[in-house]
Amino acid sequence: MNIFDLYIDKIKKILLDLSKNGKLILPDRLDGINAEIPPIKFNSDISTNVAMFLSKINKKSATDLAQILAEVIKKNDKSIDTISIAKPGFINIKFKPIFWTNFIEDIIKNSKTFGVNKNEKKKNYLVEFVSANPTGPLHVGHCRGAILGDVIANVLLFNKNKVIKEYYVNDYGTQVINFTKSVYFRIREIKFKEPFPTDNEDLYPGDYLINFAQNIVNTNKKLDFKSFENISEELTALSIHEGLELIKKNLNSLDINHDNFVSEKKLVFNQEVDKVIDFLKKNKFVYKGKIKAPAGEDDTKWIEREQLLFKSTDFGDDKDRALQKSDGAWTYFASDVAYHKNKLDRKFDCLINILGADHAGYIKRISSSVDALSNSKGKLICKVSQLVKLIKDKKPFKMSKRKGNYITLDDLINQVGKDATRFIMLNRSSDVELDFDFDNVIEKSKDNPLYYVQYCYARIASVFRHLEKDLNSDIKINKYDFYYSEDEINILKKLSEWPKCIDVCCSKLEPHRIPTYLYELASLFHSYWNLGKDNPNKRFINEQKKITDDKLIFLKAISNVIKSGMNIIGVSTPEKM
RNA sequence: GCGCCCUUAGCUCAGUUGGAUAGAGCAACGGUUUUCUAAACCGUGGGUCGGAGGUUCGAAUCCUUCAGGGCGCGCCA
Structure with a gap:
C-alpha cells in the first residue's frame, strides 16, 4: 500500500x-x-x-x-x-489513529510485497555491468560499479520487473594477445627457468599470472610449451578461462552472480560484427574518411588515413568513430556495436550499462550506435559510477598497476568484509566521488552506518529472542484494534515512505536511496527504543515478561522493511551483534 | 580547446518529476546505563545551498553565464 x-x-x-x-x-x-x-x-x-x-x-x-x-x-x-x-x-x-492501524495491518498481511509498485507496467531489463578485461583480478576500482549494477538489478527485480545481469567478456584484441604472451612467459619461467621479461611494457607483470601459468601447466600435460605460435590459440582460451574464473570468484565474494557472459570473440567469429556494419552501411551511418589527432596530444606523429567511420556526430558526438584498425581487425567499438545489436535483438524494453567514470566519454558513442540501430528509441541508459578515493592512514592512497601496489577486491573483502563494502559503496549517489576510508570502515564503530542499521534489526531480534518468538515467521493477529501513540505513528509514517523509496530507486536508477532510507528508519527506531529507559510503557516487554500485540506487530513491521531493504542491497541482518 | 560529473554547516554528504523556517553523520561542548543490546539516546552551537542573471505564485532543484575541483577526449579495451 x-x-x-x-x-x-x-x-x-x-x-x-x-x-x-x-x-x-x-x-x-x-x-x-x-x-x-x-x-x-x-x-x-x-x-x-x-x-x-x-x-x-x-x-x-x-x-x-x-x-x-x-x-x-x-x-x-x-x-x-x-x-x-x-x-x-x-x-x-x-x-485518525485508525488510519495507521489499518496501514500496519495491510503491510503485515502483505509483507512480502510491501514496497512493490503494483500499478506500474513491468519491464524487461538487461543490466550489463563489471565487464572488466579478463586479464587479472578485480581491484577496488571495479568494485563500486559492480555493486551499483548488482543492486540496480536487485531493486528492479524486487519491483517485479524481469532482469538479466550480464557480463561482456573482452576476449578479443591486442590486450588479450599481450595477456596470453604474459602467461606464456610465466609458463616458460616455470618450465624452463627463464626469468620473466621486465623490459616489455606491453606485458602484464602481476604475480597472479604465476598461478594462471601453474594451473595451465598442471592441467595440460600434453601441450608443448616450447613454441608460442603453435599453441597460441589454445593458450589464449586457457588464459582467458583462468582470468574469468578468478573474476567470477572475486564477484562471488561480493555475492554478485551474473546470469550471462557474452564473449566478444564469439561475436566476431559469428560474423555479428560484419552483419551490423553491413546494416549500418545500408542505412548510411558508415563512410570512409579520416579522423584528426586527439586534442591535447602531439599531432606531429599522427598519421591520418582513410578508414571506416561511424557517423556518431549525427547523434551529437564530437567526432565520428573508427570501426576498423589499420591491420583490418575490428576496433573495440565495432564489436561493442555488434554486442549492442545483439542485445537489441533479444527484445528487452530497456538496456542499462554501468560504466566507470573513466569510460564516461564512451557513452555518447555507444548510445549513438544504439539509436542508429533502433531508430532513435533511446533504449539504452548508461549509469556512471564516479571514482572511489581510497584513504589509508588518513591519506589518499594512489593505486598504480605498474608499481603493483593496487588493492584487489580480494584484499578489500578480507579486510573489510562483504557487508561493509557493499553498504559503504552504496551509501552515496553514484554521481559523486566516494571517500572509502579503510581504517574507518574496518572499525566497528558507531561512525559506521552499516552497524547502525544492523543494530536496529539486532535489537528487534533480541526482543523476540527474550519472548522465545521467531522473528522470521509470520505473525497472525485476530483483531487489529490498536491505538498507536505519536512516537509510534512517526515511525509508521517513515514505513509508509518505503514504497516511494523503491519507486524513486527504480525510476532514477539510484539505489543509494535505500541505505539512506534505512539509516533514517533506524535512527527513528533507536530514538524510540531509548524512550523505554525513562518510561516503562514505552518498553516492548512488560513486567509480566509479555508483549502486547500492537508492539509485536510494530516491531515486526519495522524489521520486515529493514530486512527487505538489506536484502535488496545484499547486506546481511544478523540477529545478534 | 571540447565533453561528462561535482560545488549545500569546519569535514563527509542527503535533499522525492520545482514546494513550507534547507537536513543527517563526523568533529566541538554538555548530559543519559540496577530495567528489552550504550555498536544507542538527548541537548547546544554552526548555512549568502560556489558567484551573477533569468523562468514563476514558489528555485538547492529548471535555463543562461562565470569561477573552482575531478574524470575523459586513441587505429587501447
Whole structure:
C-alpha cells in the first residue's frame, strides 16, 4: 500500500467530479499534483500541493482554493481527523489513529510485497555491468560499479520487473594477445627457468599470472610449451578461462552472480560484427574518411588515413568513430556495436550499462550506435559510477598497476568484509566521488552506518529472542484494534515512505536511496527504543515478561522493511551483534 | 580547446518529476546505563545551498553565464 498514491488518486477523483460540475477548471495533465509527509512542525500526516497547482488556471488564490478543496476532501473521507491550510497553499491532513492501524495491518498481511509498485507496467531489463578485461583480478576500482549494477538489478527485480545481469567478456584484441604472451612467459619461467621479461611494457607483470601459468601447466600435460605460435590459440582460451574464473570468484565474494557472459570473440567469429556494419552501411551511418589527432596530444606523429567511420556526430558526438584498425581487425567499438545489436535483438524494453567514470566519454558513442540501430528509441541508459578515493592512514592512497601496489577486491573483502563494502559503496549517489576510508570502515564503530542499521534489526531480534518468538515467521493477529501513540505513528509514517523509496530507486536508477532510507528508519527506531529507559510503557516487554500485540506487530513491521531493504542491497541482518 | 560529473554547516554528504523556517553523520561542548543490546539516546552551537542573471505564485532543484575541483577526449579495451 502506497498511501501517497492512494491520496493522489482520491484527490484526482474529487477534482474530476468538481470539474464535471463546472466548479473547477483542470489543465490537460495532473502530473504535478503530489503528496508527501510534511515537515514535523506542521503536526500532520500527509500534505498536498493540489491547490497551488490549480490556483492559476482557476484564477483563485491558492489558500482560497485550498479551503474549498479541503472541505470536499474531508467530507469524502472518514479516516481524516483534521485538515488544515498552510501558506502558501498546502493542504495538510491529519489522520485518525485508525488510519495507521489499518496501514500496519495491510503491510503485515502483505509483507512480502510491501514496497512493490503494483500499478506500474513491468519491464524487461538487461543490466550489463563489471565487464572488466579478463586479464587479472578485480581491484577496488571495479568494485563500486559492480555493486551499483548488482543492486540496480536487485531493486528492479524486487519491483517485479524481469532482469538479466550480464557480463561482456573482452576476449578479443591486442590486450588479450599481450595477456596470453604474459602467461606464456610465466609458463616458460616455470618450465624452463627463464626469468620473466621486465623490459616489455606491453606485458602484464602481476604475480597472479604465476598461478594462471601453474594451473595451465598442471592441467595440460600434453601441450608443448616450447613454441608460442603453435599453441597460441589454445593458450589464449586457457588464459582467458583462468582470468574469468578468478573474476567470477572475486564477484562471488561480493555475492554478485551474473546470469550471462557474452564473449566478444564469439561475436566476431559469428560474423555479428560484419552483419551490423553491413546494416549500418545500408542505412548510411558508415563512410570512409579520416579522423584528426586527439586534442591535447602531439599531432606531429599522427598519421591520418582513410578508414571506416561511424557517423556518431549525427547523434551529437564530437567526432565520428573508427570501426576498423589499420591491420583490418575490428576496433573495440565495432564489436561493442555488434554486442549492442545483439542485445537489441533479444527484445528487452530497456538496456542499462554501468560504466566507470573513466569510460564516461564512451557513452555518447555507444548510445549513438544504439539509436542508429533502433531508430532513435533511446533504449539504452548508461549509469556512471564516479571514482572511489581510497584513504589509508588518513591519506589518499594512489593505486598504480605498474608499481603493483593496487588493492584487489580480494584484499578489500578480507579486510573489510562483504557487508561493509557493499553498504559503504552504496551509501552515496553514484554521481559523486566516494571517500572509502579503510581504517574507518574496518572499525566497528558507531561512525559506521552499516552497524547502525544492523543494530536496529539486532535489537528487534533480541526482543523476540527474550519472548522465545521467531522473528522470521509470520505473525497472525485476530483483531487489529490498536491505538498507536505519536512516537509510534512517526515511525509508521517513515514505513509508509518505503514504497516511494523503491519507486524513486527504480525510476532514477539510484539505489543509494535505500541505505539512506534505512539509516533514517533506524535512527527513528533507536530514538524510540531509548524512550523505554525513562518510561516503562514505552518498553516492548512488560513486567509480566509479555508483549502486547500492537508492539509485536510494530516491531515486526519495522524489521520486515529493514530486512527487505538489506536484502535488496545484499547486506546481511544478523540477529545478534 | 571540447565533453561528462561535482560545488549545500569546519569535514563527509542527503535533499522525492520545482514546494513550507534547507537536513543527517563526523568533529566541538554538555548530559543519559540496577530495567528489552550504550555498536544507542538527548541537548547546544554552526548555512549568502560556489558567484551573477533569468523562468514563476514558489528555485538547492529548471535555463543562461562565470569561477573552482575531478574524470575523459586513441587505429587501447
